[in-house]
Amino acid sequence: MNDLENLTRRELLKMSGLSIAGITFLAACGAQSGVTASPNIASAGTVPPTTALGEVVVSDTVLLRTAASLEYSAIDAYTTMLDGGLLTGDFASLKDAIKRFRDDHNGHADAINTLVVSYGGKAHKCANTRVNNIYVDPALKLITADGNADAARDAVTLAHALENLATQTYQGIVALLAEPSLRGSAMRVGQDEARHAVVLAQVLNPGYMAIGPSTDEVTGKAKVASVPSAFGSLSSIQISLGAPNSEGAKTSLSLETPSLNGLVYDEISC
C-alpha cells in the first residue's frame, strides 16, 4: 500500500485547502506584478495568441487557385531535384521524364489559372505555402541531409507522392466544385497527374507484379503500386525518407490534400 492510500479524509481536505490557498497567493502575486489576468491560471507557461480564420468563402475559384498552387509546389520541387543534382546513379536517366513532368505542371498551372480568371478570380502563380511548409520542405531537408545514401531514390519517392497528392486534390475538389464543367476540367488535369504517378511507381517498383497492391514481406508495409486500388483513393499518402536511424527506420511523412487551412483563399497572394 502506498502513502497516498494511507491519507485520511481530514488530511486530504487539509492538503486541498493548502493548494487552493497557494494558488490564490500566486495569482495575487501575479496581479501585483502587472501580469494580465488569464483564464488559463491552471496551465503552465503562456498560451500563444491564436488568429481565428476570418470569414472566408470556399468558392470554385478558391478551389482552383489551390490546385494551381499545388502545381507550383510540384514545379518547385522538381526544379530543386534537377538543379540540386539529386537524380544520380540508377535514377539519372529519369531527368528527362522529370523535366517533362515539370513542363506538364507548368501547362496545368496556366490552364487552371486561365479558368480562375475566366470565373472572376485572380490567378495564383506560386506554391502552396502550407503544403511546402509541412510536406515538401521537410522532405527535401531529409533527402539532402548528410548521411542519406538513398537521396536519389528518396527524391523519386517524394515526386511520386506529390503526383499522387495532386491527383487526389483534383479528384477531391470534384465533390466541392459547384460548376459541373469545372469538375471535368479538374479531372482532365487530374488524370494527367495519375499518369505521372504510374511512370514514377514503375521506376520505384518495376514490373507486372508491381501493378496492383502488394506488401513487403520483411517490413509488412505496402509496396509502391502503379494502380493501388480499383477506385481513386483520397486517403493520406505515407512515405519514408532520409537517412535511417539507429534501428534502420527512415522518417515517415504523411501527406494529405489541402484542407481548410491549406486552401488559397481570394485574399491570399504570392
Add this chain to the structure above:
Amino acid sequence: MTTNTSSAAPPKMPTNADKQLLDFALSAELSVHELYVKAIDSGMLSPDEKMMMELFSEHHKSYAQSLNGLLGKAATNTRNESLYATYAGQLTSVQAMNRVLQSVENTMVATHTDILSSLQGLDGATLVASIITVEARHAAVFGTLPSSNLSSALNSAASSLAPNAAPAAATTEKKVSP
C-alpha cells in the same frame, strides 16, 4: 467560413439527365470488361500479362457494378455493342491487345471526363472522378510495360464517346512533347 457560394448547391443524387449519361458510362464499362475477358480467354497472354488484364478487367466490372448501384432501376445493364464491336476484332495478338486496350482506356478517360462535365448530382460526379484517375493509370501502365515509352504513358489523343455531354470548361493547356 462558408462553403461554396459560386452557385446554388448541386443535388446529391443523379438528375434524370445524369441518369442517362451514367447509364451510358455503365454500358461502356460492361463492354470494356468484356473486351478484357476476350483478351484473357485468348490463350495468347503470358502469366504476367494475364494477371494484369484480370486486375483491370475486375476494375471495370467494379465500375459497372458501382454505376448500377447508383442508378438502381434506371440501369439498363447492357453492354455498348458499338464500342465492343469496334475493338473486339482487333485483339489479334498480344501486341495488338496492349495497343488496343490502352486506346480503350484512353477513350474511357475522355468519355468519363466529358460525362463528368455535365453531371449535376455529386454522387455520380464523385464516382466518375474516382474512376477516371484509375483508368488513366491503366492506360499509363500500358505505356510502361512491357517496355517503357513515356509518350505512350502520358499522351492521349482519344475522343469522347459520350452522347450529348457538355465539354469541360475550355482551357489553354498545351501538351508538351517529351
